[in-house]
Amino acid sequence: xxxxxxxxxxxxxxxxxxxxxxxxxxxxxxxxxxxxxxxxxxxxxxxxxxxxxxxxxxxxxxxxxxxxxxxxxxxxxxxxxxxxxxxxxxxxxxxxxxxxxx
Amino acid sequence: xxxxxxxxxxxxxxxxxxxxxxxxxxxxxxxxxxxxxxxxxxxxxxxxxxxxxxxxxxxxxxxxxxxxxxxxxxxxxxxxxxxxxxxxxxxxxxxxxxxxxxxxxxxxxxxxxxxxxxxxxxxxxxxxxxxxxxxxxxxxxxxxxxxxxxxxxxxxxxxxxxxxxxxxxxxxxxxxxxxxxxxxxxxxxxxxxxxxxxxxxxxxxxxxxxxxxxxxxxxxxxxxxxxxxxxxxxxxxxxxxxxxxxxxxxxxxxxxxxxxxxxxxxxxxxxxxxxxxxxxxxxxxxxxxxxxxxxxxxxxxxxxxxxxxxxxxxxxxxxxxxxxxxxxxxxxxxxxxxxxxxxxxxxxxxxxxxxxxxxxxxxxxxxxxxxxxxxxxxxxxxxxxxxxxxxxxxxxxxxxxxxxxxxxxxxx
Numbered sequence: 001x002x003x004x005x006x007x008x009x010x011x012x013x014x015x016x017x018x019x020x021x022x023x024x025x026x027x028x029x030x031x032x033x034x035x036x037x038x039x040x041x042x043x044x045x046x047x048x049x050x051x052x053x054x055x056x057x058x059x060x061x062x063x064x065x066x067x068x069x070x071x072x073x074x075x076x077x078x079x080x081x082x083x084x085x086x087x088x089x090x091x092x093x094x095x096x097x098x099x100x101x102x
Numbered sequence: 103x104x105x106x107x108x109x110x111x112x113x114x115x116x117x118x119x120x121x122x123x124x125x126x127x128x129x130x131x132x133x134x135x136x137x138x139x140x141x142x143x144x145x146x147x148x149x150x151x152x153x154x155x156x157x158x159x160x161x162x163x164x165x166x167x168x169x170x171x172x173x174x175x176x177x178x179x180x181x182x183x184x185x186x187x188x189x190x191x192x193x194x195x196x197x198x199x200x201x202x203x204x205x206x207x208x209x210x211x212x213x214x215x216x217x218x219x220x221x222x223x224x225x226x227x228x229x230x231x232x233x234x235x236x237x238x239x240x241x242x243x244x245x246x247x248x249x250x251x252x253x254x255x256x257x258x259x260x261x262x263x264x265x266x267x268x269x270x271x272x273x274x275x276x277x278x279x280x281x282x283x284x285x286x287x288x289x290x291x292x293x294x295x296x297x298x299x300x301x302x303x304x305x306x307x308x309x310x311x312x313x314x315x316x317x318x319x320x321x322x323x324x325x326x327x328x329x330x331x332x333x334x335x336x337x338x339x340x341x342x343x344x345x346x347x348x349x350x351x352x353x354x355x356x357x358x359x360x361x362x363x364x365x366x367x368x369x370x371x372x373x374x375x376x377x378x379x380x381x382x383x384x385x386x387x388x389x390x391x392x393x394x395x396x397x398x399x400x401x402x403x404x405x406x407x408x409x410x411x412x413x414x415x416x417x418x419x420x421x422x423x424x425x426x427x428x429x430x431x432x433x434x435x436x437x438x439x440x441x442x443x444x445x446x447x448x449x450x451x452x453x454x455x456x457x458x459x460x461x462x463x464x465x466x467x468x469x470x471x472x473x474x475x476x477x478x479x480x481x482x483x484x485x486x487x488x489x490x491x492x493x494x495x496x497x498x499x500x501x502x503x504x505x506x507x508x509x510x511x512x513x514x
Contacts, residue, residue, distance in 0.1 A: 015259050017442075033449070065342075069339050070342070083338050096327070
């Protein structure tokens with residue numbers, strides 16, 4: 001089964017450890033290797049990218065490593081790919097990357 | 103309580119290796135120094151390549167290297183007319199009480215006589231050192247440097263968090279951990295400052311990262327931008343990227359900032375987690391942390407690095423299972439086990455902690471077995487640092503980072 005890692009217990013995103021397709025069930029593992037939750041994927045997500053573990057509303061903090069890495073720029077459902085298209089950074093507009101910048 | 107087996111030095115510090123260091127103040131005397139080291143078992147010759155001119159930033163890194171407890175004895179070899187003299191290095195090293203001798207080529211009558219005399223001195227030191235026995239010591243005598251280089255998407259996901267687990271374990275057992283690469287802390291100053299032991303340290307952290315951002319702006323680089331490859335690999339914001347980089351140092355309180363500049367070179371004054379204000383380039387960064395006293399280095403690398411160090415064992419951890427199988431001659435630990443489910447962050451982290459203790463106790467790393475002696479002394483431009491002090495920040499226009507990928511990439 002596909003897997004994702006939740007690095008810190010406060011995180012609301014997890015990182016997938018392989019490419020995963022729509023409808024696949026992903027086992028989200030704790031640092032100790034326990035299965036914390038098993039969301040169903042709402043889209044394709046590539047290895048190393050993140051999925052939401054909780055429903056996020058626009059303006060909600062996105063937390064990884066137990067720290068805020070950005071803010072949701074639109075609502076994000078459980079199992080949805082989390083990246084520059086739906087997260088805004090406090091330091092650099094993520095649109096800079098979407099435009100092919102950086 | 104975990105213990106390791108090391109060699110006690112006259113100043114009470116504990117070495118995990120018994121290297122003999124042939125140290126030259128600059129590269130004009132490195133050739134005879136290399137010939138001397140080549141003839142004596144356990145000896146290694148190092149120098150710096152910033153040319154003739156006195157710079158405390160360079161001098162202090164060389165002094166720190168000589169003071170490192172992994173060095174059992176030092177032979178200084180100078181030419182005689184250099185600005186940074188053997189005398190300055192000797193003054194910095196001698197309080198450790200370890201065997202220390204000096205040869206000056208112009209006084210000895212050339213390099214051949216210097217080499218002959220040097221080999222004889224060093225042979226004597228080798229015999230003396232060989233009588234030292236390893237004894238058990240608590241982890242409060244151990245300082246670990248953590249570094250990342252040649253990173254990929256697995257670094258922030260597997261290797262760095264696993265090394266962070268090991269770093270926390272070492273700190274919890276009374277040990278010392280240091281990590282540097284100031285430019286990779288960009289965007290995380292608030293996180294690091296919150297973990298500072300007091301307000302003064304929090305201020306130092308903000309000042310250190312602020313200074314680095316200023317340097318990058320002056321170079322036309324906006325340090326807040328990531329490379330396209332970073333974004334394609336799954337990193338969404340600079341905060342996420344930097345948090346992945348600093349995770350290798352674990353999560354414990356930050357005791358302070360270790361300076362490496364001309365104002366002074368700092369050594370940790372107590373155990374715990376420390377930051378070093380240093381370069382983002384791998385080998386000079388490791389050289390700086392070993393000069394500050396680290397006896398063991400853990401180096402995370404996704405794409406695969408071969409690096410070792412002249413006087414410290416470097417344990418290489420990759421989070422990429424493909425890199426581990428392709429570069430098995432260079433990789434010590436497969437943190438990729440976290441990705442394929444055969445391990446988890448905690449179990450791999452505990453394994454790295456055990457590896458650190460075993461390596462400290464004498465087990466060779468792959469870079470050591472291959473005889474890799476990387477050593478590069480870093481220095482900032484004294485001119486640029488002075489100009490930055492007097493230049494109003496608003497005069498420094500930041501770039502978009504378009505030409506900055508090379509500057510942003512190293513280390514992470």
